[in-house]
Amino acid sequence: MLVAKYSRHDLNFNFVAITSRASMKVKETYFIAIHDTSNPGIVGFGECAVFRGLGSDDTPAYESIVAEACRHINHLNTDDIKESSIKFGFETAMRDLANGGQFTIFDSNGWQAGKTAIPINGLVWMGDFDTMRKRIDEKIADGFKCIKLKIGGIDFDREVDLLRYIRDNYSADELQLRLDANGSMTPHSALVKLERLARYDIHSIEQPIRQGQWKAMKEITRNSPIDIALDEELIGNMGYDQRCYLLDATMPAYVILKPSLHGGFSTCDGWIKDATEREIKWWATSALESNIGLNAIAQWTASKNVTMPQGLGTGGLYSNNIASPLTVKNAALVYDTHGQWNHPL
Secondary structure: OEEEEEEEEEEEEEEEEEOOOOEEEEEEEEEEEEEEOOEEEEEEEEEEOOOOOOOOOOOOOHHHHHHHHHHOHHHOOHHHOOOHHHHHHHHHHHHHHHOOOOOOOOOOOOOOOOOOOEEEOEEEOOOOHHHHHHHHHHHHHOOOOEEEEEOOOOOHHHHHHHHHHHHHHOOOOOOEEEEEOOOEEOOOOHHHHHHHHHHHOEEEEEOOEOOOOHHHHHHHHHHOOOEEEEOHHHOOOOOHHHHHHHHHHHOOOEEEEOOOOOOHHHHHHHHHHHHHHOOOEEEEEOOOOOHHHHHHHHHHHHOOOOOOOEEOOOHHHEOOOOOOOEEEOOOEEEEOOOOOOOOOO
16 A cells, blocks of 8 residues: 655745746745555655746645645546646656655666766846856856856846847857746737847747737747747646647747646656657756756656756755755766765655
8 A cells, every 4th residue: 555745845045046926035845755555665755846926736725735645645646636746746756666766767868877967058047237147157167058048037138238248258159048038028029129139149038928828929939030939838737639739829949848837747748749740849947846856857858868958957056955966067967876865754
């Protein structure tokens, strides 16, 4: 018989994380532990990484839903879980348990054995001009050849100045620039702003306008001088028909997959299949998970034999993260086989 329990854990940022929605100092999360009473020494761990302010997962009943899933663990079908982050957590814990409780979630093509590395982009959070420029310089000094800038938090002209600063020192051959607008543009202003941004050899821009405006998004993806990537547009646990309708309606160049926000691993596998059939590319990004969730996403990503930089460098954001073998080295996420896990429960 399976037994599941959970506990809440608040992750503390090393700095105030500025998003397009709020200034965050603490990230709430829930850890799941599942074991079989016939072999209680083997435990599978997962993370229900709720992201307040995004999607239907942000509900006052969140903890009650987690507790209910734990109570019904012996009859639980993860595909029946509607909340993406809860589905993600239970998918992870069940896979870990099935694989011997060694934090092994997927066959990672040698990544967990330390034989391969996952290339990642350097993430620069929104902030004032001087803070962002300092962070850019730090990422470049750390050897990153691909940097992702979150924009929309300061005056647009100042953000353009930041891009000019980068391109005055680094060409597109030396440094790839990705932007994430987090829906900060309006349908009316987006193309004008994208024309200005395109002068600085931008690889792609995520979610230029708020999700749900598919007609406007289609017009933008069709006319933008910069490749458009969808992110928040994918939030939720969408089925096949919904995924196809969204992709056909907008036809982006990329989709950005976040398993804890986009329906768990099984739904993200569906996104990859449906996008690939339309010649839409993808990469994976973490969504402020602890190392428990990040490890699961990294193994899933490595199982896909990725070569382009992924968005998996968020593990160092917290002062009280779960100790793990995950580390960033040479602009890549690697698994240190000499590192140790600290069980969250």
